[in-house]
Every structure is written in C-alpha cells, then in structure tokens.
Amino acid sequence: MFCIIYCVIALLGVTQVQPICGEECQCGMPSDDVVAMRIVGGTKTAPHAYPWTVAIFRMDFLHCGGALVTDRHVLSAGHCFIGDIIQIMRVLAGMDNMNNLEGVVKRTLSDVIVHENFTSTETRDDNDIAIATLTSPVPFGQTIIPICLPKPFENFGAYTGTIVGWGRQAVNRPPSKDLLEAKLKILSDSDCMNSKLREHLTDNMICANAKGIDGCQGDSGGPLIIFDPSGRYVQAGITSWGIGCANPRYPGVYTKVSNYIDWIKEHIASGKTCK
Numbered sequence: 001m002f003c004i005i006y007c008v009i010a011l012l013g014v015t016q017v018q019p020i021c022g023e024e025c026q027c028g029m030p031s032d033d034v035v036a037m038r039i040v041g042g043t044k045t046a047p048h049a050y051p052w053t054v055a056i057f058r059m060d061f062l063h064c065g066g067a068l069v070t071d072r073h074v075l076s077a078g079h080c081f082i083g084d085i086i087q088i089m090r091v092l093a094g095m096d097n098m099n100n101l102e103g104v105v106k107r108t109l110s111d112v113i114v115h116e117n118f119t120s121t122e123t124r125d126d127n128d129i130a131i132a133t134l135t136s137p138v139p140f141g142q143t144i145i146p147i148c149l150p151k152p153f154e155n156f157g158a159y160t161g162t163i164v165g166w167g168r169q170a171v172n173r174p175p176s177k178d179l180l181e182a183k184l185k186i187l188s189d190s191d192c193m194n195s196k197l198r199e200h201l202t203d204n205m206i207c208a209n210a211k212g213i214d215g216c217q218g219d220s221g222g223p224l225i226i227f228d229p230s231g232r233y234v235q236a237g238i239t240s241w242g243i244g245c246a247n248p249r250y251p252g253v254y255t256k257v258s259n260y261i262d263w264i265k266e267h268i269a270s271g272k273t274c275k
C-alpha cells in the first residue's frame with residue numbers, strides 16, 4: 001500500500017523521490033532526470049551528477065568529504081575524525097553549491113568507526129578509512145544515491161578516475177562553494193611505488209595524478225571513483241594525503257577501498273543499500 005501511494009506521489013512529481021517501486025535502487029547511477037547534460041584544476045559538476053557525495057562540516061566550516069555507501073553510512077577518511085568531536089559535525093547530502101540548500105538533507109552523526117590500524121606520521125596516514133553513521137537515514141531519490149563498492153582486492157591501475165569535492169582550489173585559497181570534479185589517472189601499484197613518495201607508501205594506498213589536477217585541503221574523505229563497464233560508478237579510493245596540492249613531483253594518495261571490503265560490510269550492516 002505504501003508503495004502504491006509512494007509511486008503515485010512520485011509519478012505526479014509532487015516530491016523529489018524516484019519511483020523505485022518494484023525495482024531496487026541502483027548504486028553508482030546518477031538520475032538521468034536531473035543530470036542534464038575543488039579540487040585544484042577542477043570544473044563545476046552538473047547538478048547532482050555525483051549524488052553519493054556528502055560534505056562533512058565541523059561547526060560552520062567545511063571539514064572533509066565523504067560518500068554514502070548506505071542510507072545511513074558515510075565512507076570517509078580516518079584522519080577526518082581522529083582527535084575530533086563528532087557532536088559538532090554535520091553531514092550534508094544532496095548538495096551542489098553550498099549557498100543553495102534547497103533539497104539538501106542535513107544529519108548529525110551517532111557514531112564513527114576509524115580503522116583499528118589507522119596510523120599517522122607527519123607526511124602520511126595509513127589505513128586512512130572511517131565509517132560515519134548518521135543519526136537517521138537519508139532518503140534515496142534523484143539527488144541522493146549511494147556509490148557502489150568495488151570487489152574485494154579489485155585493482156584500478158591505469159583507469160581514469162574522477163575526484164569530487166568542495167576543497168581548496170590551491171594551497172592558499174579558500175574552499176570552493178561549488179562542487180568541483182576533476183579527472184586523473186590512477187597509477188599502477190608499481191608506478192605508485194616508483195614515484196617520489198615511495199618511502200611513505202603502503203599497499204593500502206593508490207596514487208593518482210594529472211597535470212595541474214589534485215585534491216587539496218577539504219577534499220579529504222571524498223571519493224575517487226571510476227566508471228565501471230557495467231555502467232555504474234564504483235569507489236576506488238578515498239582522498240587521503242598529498243605533499244602540497246597539484247605539485248607535479250608528487251601524485252595524490254588515496255586509500256585503496258578494495259582492501260577493506262569485509263571491514264566496510266561488517267560496519268554498514270544496519271544500513272539500506274542498493275543493487
């Protein structure tokens with residue numbers, strides 16, 4: 001009964017919900033109906049082109065990015081939560097420009113699990129992954145859709161990746177108001193190890209770069225995604241660390257999500273996912 005009412009409402013276009021009755025929702029697939037067709041060196045995203053992307057605010061300031069993996073779990077970086085108070089954080093979903101909060105869903109956090117083996121040095125973080133639980137679920141619809149997780153130990157070397165975020169557009173510039181996206185190349189594990197970052201790297205990290213393009217402060221925790229041959233976006237990495245931003249000598253470093261699939265699944269069991 002609920003489904004019939006829900007569908008009728010959705011079909012009438014009264015609310016911004018997708019008529020998903022009878023079929024399950026799909027992860028990693030932005031809605032065709034709304035996607036018409038900073039990141040350093042990025043461009044403004046089309047409306048709701050990356051509907052799993054969330055901004056994590058700390059007080060009134062952009063703190064980190066994240067990606068919805070269920071209707072109540074955000075995958076983000078461990079270092080976004082270490083030594084911090086989650087009570088002063090807010091997650092904003094369904095947002096593009098920070099000054100337009102129409103249809104944006106805001107949630108507090110009830111819990112954050114940072115990986116047990118998270119470690120940090122002055123240069124880099126290892127096992128830089130966390131699951132933040134929202135106090136109440138977000139409604140999936142045209143502007144809020146979860147990202148797909150990769151297969152365990154899936155490797156994305158040589159893929160073209162996309163990063164999105166509201167982070168700084170240069171080391172000394174403020175965060176972006178618009179959600180920005182940029183495309184870069186994911187390096188093979190051996191190319192990553194042969195880069196100038198070698199001494200700081202572990203097998204839990206992915207390197208990615210492109211000329212003039214990088215994540216920067218405020219992008220941490222946000223997703224590095226790839227477009228899978230199945231036609232959906234899959235999350236390959238989590239923006240983790242770098243030396244400066246868009247310095248041609250150093251690639252950006254991302255947490256290798258596929259190394260943590262069991263860990264992630266264990267901690268998101270209470271959430272609703274999509275096919």
Ligand code: ARG
Nearest residue numbers: 215216217218219220242252
């Ligand atoms: N760690 C930074 C943050 O907390 C940004 C990481 C990305 N930096 C980079 N150069 N790729 O937002």
